[in-house]
Amino acid sequence: MNNYILFNKFIILIYCIVSYIEGKGYRAAVIVALLVIYVTINVAIYVINSELIKLVAVIISIVLCIHLSYYTSSVFILLLIPNLSELSALYFKSVFYSILFLLIPAFTLEAVILKNYILIASLSCIIIYICLRTENRFRDMNKQIDALRQEKDKLCKLTIIEEEYKGQLIYAKQLEERNIIAQEIHDSLGHAITGSVMQLEAVKLLLDKDKDKALFILQSAIESLRNGMDDIRFTLRNIKPPREQIGINKLKLFIDEFKRKSTLDIKLTYGGDINKISTEQWSCIYDNAVEALTNAVKYSKALSMVISIEVLNKILKVEYRDNGVGVLTIKKGLGLQGMEDRCAALKGKFIVDGSRGFSIIMLIPVANN
Numbered sequence: 001m002n003n004y005i006l007f008n009k010f011i012i013l014i015y016c017i018v019s020y021i022e023g024k025g026y027r028a029a030v031i032v033a034l035l036v037i038y039v040t041i042n043v044a045i046y047v048i049n050s051e052l053i054k055l056v057a058v059i060i061s062i063v064l065c066i067h068l069s070y071y072t073s074s075v076f077i078l079l080l081i082p083n084l085s086e087l088s089a090l091y092f093k094s095v096f097y098s099i100l101f102l103l104i105p106a107f108t109l110e111a112v113i114l115k116n117y118i119l120i121a122s123l124s125c126i127i128i129y130i131c132l133r134t135e136n137r138f139r140d141m142n143k144q145i146d147a148l149r150q151e152k153d154k155l156c157k158l159t160i161i162e163e164e165y166k167g168q169l170i171y172a173k174q175l176e177e178r179n180i181i182a183q184e185i186h187d188s189l190g191h192a193i194t195g196s197v198m199q200l201e202a203v204k205l206l207l208d209k210d211k212d213k214a215l216f217i218l219q220s221a222i223e224s225l226r227n228g229m230d231d232i233r234f235t236l237r238n239i240k241p242p243r244e245q246i247g248i249n250k251l252k253l254f255i256d257e258f259k260r261k262s263t264l265d266i267k268l269t270y271g272g273d274i275n276k277i278s279t280e281q282w283s284c285i286y287d288n289a290v291e292a293l294t295n296a297v298k299y300s301k302a303l304s305m306v307i308s309i310e311v312l313n314k315i316l317k318v319e320y321r322d323n324g325v326g327v328l329t330i331k332k333g334l335g336l337q338g339m340e341d342r343c344a345a346l347k348g349k350f351i352v353d354g355s356r357g358f359s360i361i362m363l364i365p366v367a368n369n
Helices: 002-022 028-045 051-071 074-091 095-106 111-206 211-239 243-261 279-300 334-345
Strands: 265-271 304-311 315-322 349-353 358-365
Touching: 028 051, 028 074, 051 074, 074 095, 074 111, 095 111, 111 211, 243 265, 243 279, 279 304, 279 315, 279 334, 279 358, 334 349, 334 358
Parallel strands: 265 304
Antiparallel strands: 304 315, 315 358, 349 358
């Protein structure tokens, strides 16, 4: 708004000067001096920060316009239009006041200048109205942006709180599992060892006096310890998760973390009997997934990647495919070479294709059981 008013002032000023020259005006030196003062005052309005001094400068500019119009040429009354528009725009923020202020000088003008005055004043009011509407829209948009920014900050805080809460839950679950393991060991192996120690002490006392009874107590202690070990094995088997759950969940966790840190859209699919996948094979799948995702972000300029794991009858097929730029001539650097070496260590076949995006396929033999 301020830029428009200042620009409007100088356009009307040029028009007034041209009209004055065409009208063969006089006292050119005085007019130039007054116009220089007018320009200085109006530029100062947008440099000064004090609202009171700005108001005084606008009033002085209005008085100077009236002086120029009455003592030199009536065409300079047109300079009142931007000053009055500025007064209403800066302090009243209303088109109604602009129209009201601009109507006041119209009653004192001659018919020759009145036509130009009404035309320029009307255009000024229209442009002021448009500028005020635009300012209001920008103000509303800024408020919406601030509101969205606050919502984003709230969501970020909630995300942090959620992550902390999830961490606490995991830690609490770990403590609970440790407590269960400790209680199981105490209830089974602890009692068995305590009883066996007491029996062995009795064996030591009876070994010379009653050899048969000592052997009977010794056998009982052995059976007690064997039962305790069986209980421990049973407890550990129940607590220890299957390796396929460890492998797939570890891969899912890494993918979720990677998606949060990058813009890459990652999809994981798997099928077949994943129980056949060994711990070493899961390790290879995980390590190669880390390398493939890193390369997709650094080199392929990809937006998405699909990781597919399929267990067939005797073959494990793993594919990492992105939708990046691809490459016709493939040069195996340290990353690709490391992926191939891990696959070869499992007696697998390593296939790379850069024709449609970038694809890496591993074919690894699996056991039938």
